[in-house]
Amino acid sequence: MARYEQIASDLRDAIVRGDYRIGAQLPSEAELALRYSAARGTVRQAVALLAAEGLVGSRQGARRIVLGSERSQSFAELHSFAQWARSMGYRASGTVLSSQRRPCSPSEAVRLSLEPGDEVLDVLRLRRLDGEPVLVERTVYAGWIAPAVERLDPHCESVTQELYESVGLVFAYGEHLIDAVAAGSEDARLLGVRRGSPLLRQRRVTTTQEGRPVECSDDRYRAGSVTFSIRNSTAANPLVRRAGD
Amino acid sequence: MARYEQIASDLRDAIVRGDYRIGAQLPSEAELALRYSAARGTVRQAVALLAAEGLVGSRQGARRIVLGSERSQSFAELHSFAQWARSMGYRASGTVLSSQRRPCSPSEAVRLSLEPGDEVLDVLRLRRLDGEPVLVERTVYAGWIAPAVERLDPHCESVTQELYESVGLVFAYGEHLIDAVAAGSEDARLLGVRRGSPLLRQRRVTTTQEGRPVECSDDRYRAGSVTFSIRNSTAANPLVRRAGD
DNA sequence: AGCTCTGGCTTGTTTGTACAAGTTCGCCTA
DNA sequence: TAGGCGAACTTGTACAAACAAGCCAGAGCT
CATH class of the missing domain: 3.40.1410.10 (Chorismate lyase-like)
Structure with missing residues (x-):
């Protein structure tokens, strides 16, 4: 397992466990890099993974925030x-x-x-x-x-x-x-x-x-037995509507 | 618009236009880097974007391949x-x-x-x-x-x-x-x-x-008026099934 | 012909550096 | 008190370098 996957997994666990509640801020990239003794680029790959899962959101200039706490296998x-x-x-x-x-x-x-x-x-x-x-x-x-x-x-x-x-x-x-x-x-x-x-x-x-x-x-x-669920953000995720066909 | 977005856009246009047919191989990262006078990392960001859209797939060691040619706004x-x-x-x-x-x-x-x-x-x-x-x-x-x-x-x-x-x-x-x-x-x-x-x-x-x-x-x-569409790969995309609720 | 193996190619991972751009918050002023 | 300003912080973008890991085709062997 790659280093960035380990870090992502660790952070995901912390979120799912409730260490970071929904709406709360994640530590900064610099702080995470220090904590995990990794380069900032590696930390960025980790949080990018979480962002793709819809667990965290991010905006330039502001700390990343937690959007959800449910794990999905996608x-x-x-x-x-x-x-x-x-x-x-x-x-x-x-x-x-x-x-x-x-x-x-x-x-x-x-x-x-x-x-x-x-x-x-x-x-x-x-x-x-x-x-x-x-x-x-x-x-x-x-x-x-x-x-x-x-x-x-x-x-x-x-x-x-x-x-x-x-x-x-x-x-x-x-x-x-x-x-x-x-x-x-x-x-x-x-x-x-x-x-x-x-x-x-x-x-x-x-x-x-x-x-x-x-x-x-x-x-x-x-009907009623199964529901599809998707999280998306302005940045990503190709779920789209189509005209009936 | 960021450099990697320009490159992604250029490649996406080429795919949609049909320059690269479905199943065909994309140029290697090194070649794209040369063509666009960009660092390999920048090219990787560009193709990562296309991969997230489901347009291309990639496996370590092999050239990237074109999976689809429809553009989606997600x-x-x-x-x-x-x-x-x-x-x-x-x-x-x-x-x-x-x-x-x-x-x-x-x-x-x-x-x-x-x-x-x-x-x-x-x-x-x-x-x-x-x-x-x-x-x-x-x-x-x-x-x-x-x-x-x-x-x-x-x-x-x-x-x-x-x-x-x-x-x-x-x-x-x-x-x-x-x-x-x-x-x-x-x-x-x-x-x-x-x-x-x-x-x-x-x-x-x-x-x-x-x-x-x-x-x-x-x-x-x-029913019949609208269809949701999603492309996914082993790597990404948080559309999941859920038990009825 | 069919098999193995190897070398070169290609993508994946990691580190380091530098600057750009946006946010936040405290301080100062009117 | 309200507003404006700016410094410090944080994420985004870009480049460069090195090694790891997987794929593929061609050379060589049986």
């Missing part, structure tokens, strides 16, 4: 339902309801950088939180990863983790579209809600470290 | 409906339906850092996109900003901009919770949808540069 949580659930103290489970190969559609070809007609693997999963069904996942995997996905246990808890352990696949980048939709008849049946009731939809495309698209997915959460 | 868009609409080429309008002072509730006191019983301003707005009602906004302003809000034109297009021009107020930080809910009878009537139909809800708390809370709001979008 990336992994957004990609792996199981990892998120575990970190929140829930018990996650899941079932593959169907899994079949088929040629990709034109729109899938674009999103997964495939040639029209290339084969993809279409998987439908139902995921539960403490036994309650909360999420219907319709995922389309690119053909080159399909064999590894088909080898997975149908009741596999964390797909992300299994794929990492079996073929070393790492999900590195993702784009996510979030909106609300009415439950279709299949959604309704699987989630145990009425048809037409509100669902929170997350559509995503995930790629490897090399920028190679792995999967695109349409995930639908039962 | 923060302002998430806070100002009008500014977002304008940048997307829509015509935004809005109407204040009710506005009244009242003592704050206990939960509002916590979120806005007020004393229990302090006065707040409760405003209900309906916002339209090209004439179509798409958003019901229920905003609670802290007492100290209430006078400035009450002076606003009831049909004011951009509250954010007006408050900046009239009292120099800048929204600097925000926390946002995004989920799906069913339309209540008032929501349904205002948005012209059936009761119980799905809405995308964004609850937010906004603070000034000094970390002083200004407003908290419950915004509900008609």
Whole structure:
């Protein structure tokens, strides 16, 4: 672990623990540099990390202030339902309801950088939180990863983790579209809600470290079961509104 | 504009223009430093900016790659409906339906850092996109900003901009919770949808540069009208799932 | 042909220095 | 008391240098 990550971790712990309350000032960079025997640049990297997490804010000339005190794991949580659930103290489970190969559609070809007609693997999963069904996942995997996905246990808890352990696949980048939709008849049946009731939809495309698209997915959460949270500042964070599409 | 922002801007333009296609490699830091006659550190700040926007990805040892080519304005868009609409080429309008002072509730006191019983301003707005009602906004302003809000034109297009021009107020930080809910009878009537139909809800708390809370709001979008979008990488971005609350 | 290994390239981390720009707060004055 | 001024403090920007760590392609070997 890099020095600046250690310092960031130390400061984050102090904030989460309540040593610095919300609205309070953080020590100056110079003071932190002295305390940790590090160069000012290193301290700046540490606090930049906290700023990106939304825990602290900063303005030129004034001391940094504490904006929040909740820790967030950010990336992994957004990609792996199981990892998120575990970190929140829930018990996650899941079932593959169907899994079949088929040629990709034109729109899938674009999103997964495939040639029209290339084969993809279409998987439908139902995921539960403490036994309650909360999420219907319709995922389309690119053909080159399909064999590894088909080898997975149908009741596999964390797909992300299994794929990492079996073929070393790492999900590195993702784009996510979030909106609300009415439950279709299949959604309704699987989630145990009425048809037409509100669902929170997350559509995503995930790629490897090399920028190679792995999967695109349409995930639908039962209303009330899950909330997305984001902290942002004038400086950063690419969460944007888009016109309906 | 800082040197690193100029460099970032230049590279971003090149990416958006298509000089570097998705999946392509960016020039090395050394080469960019030479091209722009800047230190390597300055170039690193520039590409870090692009990485935070989700435009490029990077791994130690390998050249940086282009992940996306769409420009996003991020923060302002998430806070100002009008500014977002304008940048997307829509015509935004809005109407204040009710506005009244009242003592704050206990939960509002916590979120806005007020004393229990302090006065707040409760405003209900309906916002339209090209004439179509798409958003019901229920905003609670802290007492100290209430006078400035009450002076606003009831049909004011951009509250954010007006408050900046009239009292120099800048929204600097925000926390946002995004989920799906069913339309209540008032929501349904205002948005012209059936009761119980799905809405995308964004609850937010906004603070000034000094970390002083200004407003908290419950915004509900008609399904299909608006989508939130986020790019993330293993390195960054604080969009997280939360258990329903 | 297929494999390993190595050397060069590229990004990541850290330190040090200098100056610019904005904030804060106390002091002084009107 | 109210306001203005300025000095000290704090964060932002930029440059330079050095080493660590990971990636990749080409050379050489089996």
